[in-house]
Amino acid sequence: MDIGLIFYNPTMNKIYLKKVDENIFDIIKFEKEDFINQVENKFSISIDENELSEVFNLNNTKYFLCESDTLNAKDIEWVNLSELISESFINDDEKRKILNYFYRLNKLKKEKLFFDLKSEDKDKQEKLEKFILKKNKGISSDVNSNKEIIISNSSNEINALNIDIDKYSAHSLEDLYQFAMEEIYQEFINIVSLNTNFSTATYYGLTGLTESGKSYYSSQLDKNFNYWNLKIRYFIEEAKFLIDEGQSKLLELYSINLMLDFAIFHYYKDSYAVESVYSLNFHNQLKEVFGENYNLIFIDAPENIRVNRSEDAIETLKKKDIKKKAYGIDKLKDKADLIVDNSRTVSYSNEQIKNFIGCKGVL
Numbered sequence: 466m467d468i469g470l471i472f473y474n475p476t477m478n479k480i481y482l483k484k485v486d487e488n489i490f491d492i493i494k495f496e497k498e499d500f501i502n503q504v505e506n507k508f509s510i511s512i513d514e515n516e517l518s519e520v521f522n523l524n525n526t527k528y529f530l531c532e533s534d535t536l537n538a539k540d541i542e543w544v545n546l547s548e549l550i551s552e553s554f555i556n557d558d559e560k561r562k563i564l565n566y567f568y569r570l571n572k573l574k575k576e577k578l579f580f581d582l583k584s585e586d587k588d589k590q591e592k593l594e595k596f597i598l599k600k601n602k603g604i605s606s607d608v609n610s611n612k613e614i615i616i617s618n619s620s621n622e623i624n625a626l627n628i629d630i631d632k633y634s635a636h637s638l639e640d641l642y643q644f645a646m647e648e649i650y651q652e653f654i655n656i657v658s659l660n661t662n663f664s665t666a667t668y669y670g671l672t673g674l675t676e677s678g679k680s681y682y683s684s685q686l687d688k689n690f691n692y693w694n695l696k697i698r699y700f701i702e703e704a705k706f707l708i709d710e711g712q713s714k715l716l717e718l719y720s721i722n723l724m725l726d727f728a729i730f731h732y733y734k735d736s737y738a739v740e741s742v743y744s745l746n747f748h749n750q751l752k753e754v755f756g757e758n759y760n761l762i763f764i765d766a767p768e769n770i771r772v773n774r775s776e777d778a779i780e781t782l783k784k785k786d787i788k789k790k791a792y793g794i795d796k797l798k799d800k801a802d803l804i805v806d807n808s809r810t811v812s813y814s815n816e817q818i819k820n821f822i823g824c825k826g827v828l
Contacts, residue, residue, distance in 0.1 A: 468500045469493070469528040471520060471563060472536055478572060479543040480563070481536050490544065491555045492563075494526065508536050521562045528562070546573050550662050561665045565732050568663050575660045578653045579608070579617035580626040582645065593630060593641050594618070600642075603707025603719060613722065614653060626652045650715045657722045658754050666728040666735060668755055669822065670742040672797050673764035675785040676771040678807045682764060682818060683740035690822075692736045697743070700724045717747050721754055736822075745793025748800060762818065763801035766808055 469492045472481035482490040495503045501514055510533065517529040544552065546567055554560040567573045584590040594616055597604055605612040617625045626648065633644045669692065671679040687694035700720035708716045728737065742748050742761060751759050768782075775782050789795075798804060803821045807814045 466497050467526045468495045468497050469526050469559075470495065470504065470517075471528060471530050472533050473530055474534045474543065475532060476534060477543065478546050480546060480549070481533070481541055482544050483541050485555060489553045489555060492528065492559055493541065497527075508538060510535060520566050523558055523562060524556075528559075530566075549573075550576075550659065558665050561662055564663050565665070565729060568729065569732070573663075575613070575663060576656050577612075578614045578626065578649065578656045579624065580615070580628055580649060580652070581618050582616065583627055583629045584631050586631070589638075589641070590630065592638055593645060596638055596642055597645065600709040601707065601712075603704075613656070614649065646709075646712050646715060650712070650718060653715065653722075654718055654750065654753060657718060657725065658756075660722075661725060661755055661758065664725060664728045664732070666737055666758065668737050668739050668751065668759045670739040670748065670751055670759065670761045671764060672742040672748070672761065672794060672801075673766070673807075674771065674789055674794060675782050676774045677764040677766045678774075678805075678814070679741050679764045682762075682805070682814065683738045685815070686738040686818070686822075690736075691734075692738045693731075693734055694738045694740055695724055695727070696740055697724070697747075700727075714746065714750070718750055718754075721750060725754075742797065743789075743792060743794070745796050745800075748793075748797055760802040760821075761797065761800060762803045762805060762821070763798050764805050764807050764814075765798065770808055 471492060473479070474481075481493065483493050485491050501512060504510070504512055512531060512533075517531055520528045520530050522528070549560065549564060552560070564573060568575070582590050582594055584593075594606065597616070598606060601614075603612055604614045604616065606616045606618070608615055608617050628645050628648050630641050630645060633641060635641050635644060669686065671683050673679045683694045686692040697720065700723045701716065703723055704716050704720040708719045710716060724739075728734065739751070742751065748761060752761075768786075772779050772782055777785075803817070805814050805817050
């Protein structure tokens with residue numbers, strides 16, 4: 466086992482990293498045996514092993530925090546914590562673990578969306594701002610708010626999104642609102658994607674038609690492998706208190722953002738089952754936000770088997786299927802990372818999922 470040392474300067478809020486290439490960093494590592502002497506010889510400092518704080522474990526390496534402000538070595542430099550999110554690491558999971566750790570210590574903050582409304586007609590601009598705030602409790606005009614979408618008019622925020630409402634030919638306030646909220650959505654998805662750097666979790670979205678078995682296998686991942694089963698409906702209901710229900714895309718995106726917050730603070734969990742991915746649009750958002758850390762599992766079963774499982778009449782089940790297909794569920798089969806043939810035994814289906822996620826046990 467190796468030892469990784471994260472040297473931290475609390476005064477400057479910087480960490481000391483090894484520069485591997487022009488824009489690539491790595492945590493400084495030592496062999497576990499006699500690593501204190503290795504550190505002292507390399508940096509000409511004295512450290513007490515009892516004062517080191519264990520931060521995390523990763524790939525057979527233990528990482529410790531060491532506060533210092535006197536280090537100086539070739540090919541090693543101090544990096545601002547606030548800039549760390551945009552830097553590249555040899556091991557991306559190391560970067561995410563560090564960001565998560567300092568975020569939980571309130572040394573780092575997630576990115577927020579600041580936006581400005583621009584118009585030659587100040588009365589129109591003011592009315593639209595009030596309309597946005599009235600319909601979306603999760604949006605604030607206070608730049609010091611803890612909310613994640615903020616109207617920053619006159620605050621001179623460097624990275625504010627400028628929404629020029631004069632470029633739209635719309636005459637009604639409602640039309641201007643729709644255009645502005647679309648621009649907010651397009652930018653907020655970039656913000657949420659960036660903030661996934663604060664979590665190392667992997668998400669397994671389960672989907673399928675009515676009575677296909679998705680709820681059962683979500684619960685089994687939770688029960689037997691401790692992959693917590695996140696009910697997306699819960700996060701959507703929470704998001705409804707913050708985002709206008711008429712803004713369906715932004716509402717779904719905000720629910721994903723709430724799910725991400727949950728994962729960030731439950732940092733000790735590596736994997737989650739997401740029940741259920743109920744539409745093509747929702748899947749596309751999950752994929753854009755989480756990228757390779759999101760996998761879609763489609764539970765597939767023929768109609769006759771699903772009918773036998775259902776307590777509903779066949780006509781009712783078919784109506785439910787029609788509704789699901791209207792949301793694009795059938796199209797998700799072509800986008801799935803794994804299609805589970807759930808037409809045979811439970812153990813047969815379990816084995817397919819187990820092989821895909823690389824688990825060692827038996828469901």
